[in-house]
Amino acid sequence: MLENLRDAVRKFLTGSTPYEKAVDEFIKDLQKALISADVNVKLVFSLTSRIKERLIKEKPPSILERKEWFISIVYDELSKLFGGDKEPSVNPTKNPYIIMLVGVQGSGKTTTAAKIAYFYKKKGYKVGLVAADTYRPAALDQLVQLGQQINVPVYGERDNKNAVEIAKNGISKFKDNMDIIIVDTAGRHGYGEENKLLEEMKEIYEAIKPDDVILVIDTSIGQKAYDLASRFHQASPIGSIIITKMDGTAKGGGALSAVAATGATIKFIGTGEKVDELEVFNPKRYVSRILGMGDIETILDKIKGMEEYEKVQKKMEDVMTGKSKLTLKDVYDQLIALRKMGPLSKVLQHIPGLGVMLPMPDETQLKIGEEKMKKWISALNSMTYKELENPNIIDKSRMRRIAEGSGLEIEDVKELLEWYNNMNKLLKMVKRKRGDFEKFFKGKI
Ligand SMILES: Nc1nc2c(ncn2[C@@H]2O[C@H](COP(=O)(O)OP(=O)(O)OP(=O)(O)O)[C@@H](O)[C@H]2O)c(=O)[nH]1
Numbered sequence: 001m002l003e004n005l006r007d008a009v010r011k012f013l014t015g016s017t018p019y020e021k022a023v024d025e026f027i028k029d030l031q032k033a034l035i036s037a038d039v040n041v042k043l044v045f046s047l048t049s050r051i052k053e054r055l056i057k058e059k060p061p062s063i064l065e066r067k068e069w070f071i072s073i074v075y076d077e078l079s080k081l082f083g084g085d086k087e088p089s090v091n092p093t094k095n096p097y098i099i100m101l102v103g104v105q106g107s108g109k110t111t112t113a114a115k116i117a118y119f120y121k122k123k124g125y126k127v128g129l130v131a132a133d134t135y136r137p138a139a140l141d142q143l144v145q146l147g148q149q150i151n152v153p154v155y156g157e158r159d160n161k162n163a164v165e166i167a168k169n170g171i172s173k174f175k176d177n178m179d180i181i182i183v184d185t186a187g188r189h190g191y192g193e194e195n196k197l198l199e200e201m202k203e204i205y206e207a208i209k210p211d212d213v214i215l216v217i218d219t220s221i222g223q224k225a226y227d228l229a230s231r232f233h234q235a236s237p238i239g240s241i242i243i244t245k246m247d248g249t250a251k252g253g254g255a256l257s258a259v260a261a262t263g264a265t266i267k268f269i270g271t272g273e274k275v276d277e278l279e280v281f282n283p284k285r286y287v288s289r290i291l292g293m294g295d296i297e298t299i300l301d302k303i304k305g306m307e308e309y310e311k312v313q314k315k316m317e318d319v320m321t322g323k324s325k326l327t328l329k330d331v332y333d334q335l336i337a338l339r340k341m342g343p344l345s346k347v348l349q350h351i352p353g354l355g356v357m358l359p360m361p362d363e364t365q366l367k368i369g370e371e372k373m374k375k376w377i378s379a380l381n382s383m384t385y386k387e388l389e390n391p392n393i394i395d396k397s398r399m400r401r402i403a404e405g406s407g408l409e410i411e412d413v414k415e416l417l418e419w420y421n422n423m424n425k426l427l428k429m430v431k432r433k434r435g436d437f438e439k440f441f442k443g444k445i
């Protein structure tokens with residue numbers, strides 16, 4: 001099962017096995033876990049060969065340990081396997097917003113209809129459910145019961161056998177007073193009969209013109225989800241997918257990766273029988289969970305900190321060339337970026353020549369310690385946006401307020417401001433020197 005990967009990550013990061021051997025072992029564990037979760041063997045092998053290729057071609061960023069870097073690559077490639085950066089948009093784009101659920105028998109449509117209704121109701125939308133399943137006698141009762149449970153009105157017609165008509169009537173009933181209308185349909189057709197299912201879907205589709213058609217797939221079909229999802233994806237350009245029963249079988253990885261491989265968007269996953277057991281599916285969040293949230297977040301934070309730090313460094317360059325002004329907001333961004341990268345002592349080891357703020361001649365003066373950094377971040381947190389952008393307005397009384405707000409002494413705030421002023425002076429000096437150099441080279445001096 002994919003859950004075992006968490007242990008594998010832990011073992012890899014904390015174990016004493018030499019790097020190359022640990023990588024080999026981890027890749028074997030990864031392959032085993034994916035295959036036992038029913039992920040297609042071809043997908044598994046192309047995933048591992050991509051990981052190996054990146055290990056050869058790319059260079060680890062200085063801020064990461066080699067092992068952390070390896071895990072960050074695994075995270076990245078696994079995320080791609082489950083849909084990459086696709087964060088589905090679940091916000092309704094018009095009013096009323098009509099959702100139609102389709103899927104084979106027993107896949108979880110009716111339960112999911114109620115779950116989605118509950119999901120949107122909690123967000124403050126007015127939701128109505130329409131029972132357009134006329135094949136199963138108890139279908140209406142099932143939806144009515146679920147509707148009562150979550151306090152959402154259900155439209156149905158007990159004696160009407162025409163699902164298209166019911167769907168239409170339900171929509172005209174709800175369209176003026178509901179934000180979201182969810183239509184549950186019948187799932188008569190077994191796997192392998194996708195065409196019939198799609199035909200029926202088209203018929204209701206033409207009649208009610210929904211804004212989203214969602215195909216509900218049961219996890220237990222594993223890799224076979226590929227055929228179903230790809231035909232659906234081709235037939236319904238506005239469609240998205242929900243995978244249910246992610247709690248029940250070991251095949252979650254198989255169904256998810258199979259659907260992702262078709263390019264279809266997985267909007268939600270169902271994780272239990274209860275109405276609140278539904279999650280918006282985010283591939284990256286899913287992968288962080290199977291790899292172990294804590295470990296992954298630490299690594300990703302470091303990478304993010306590094307990227308943000310580089311951005312601030314660019315801003316510093318602009319300050320030095322006179323293109324822009326250094327504000328306390330920039331100082332704040334830089335401190336926060338550094339924080340993300342880990343303990344200052346470690347960060348400094350990894351970024352050669354880094355004097356926390358700027359690699360400049362007077363570097364030693366500009367270095368600030370771990371303790372001070374914490375204090376300054378709380379002081380900056382207590383400042384208003386205006387103060388951050390324009391520190392000149394910070395007078396005695398503002399200083400007192402900031403100190404009180406951050407639980408610091410007024411001296412600490414003063415020190416931060418002095419440091420900021422010195423920094424600015426120094427930047428001006430560097431700027432002037434650069435100007436002199438330029439003039440010199442242009443023969444003006
Ligand atoms: N464990 C678990 N069970 C689920 C989940 N979603 C649905 N079920 C169960 O799956 C069974 C079938 O669910 P239904 O919602 O009736 O499925 P359906 O697609 O409407 O079925 P038909 O209308 O007969 O085609 C029920 O027992 C549900 O409780 C889920 O995410 N996890």
Ligand SMILES: [Mg+2]
Pocket residue numbers: 109110111133139184185186187
């Ligand atoms: Mg049903």
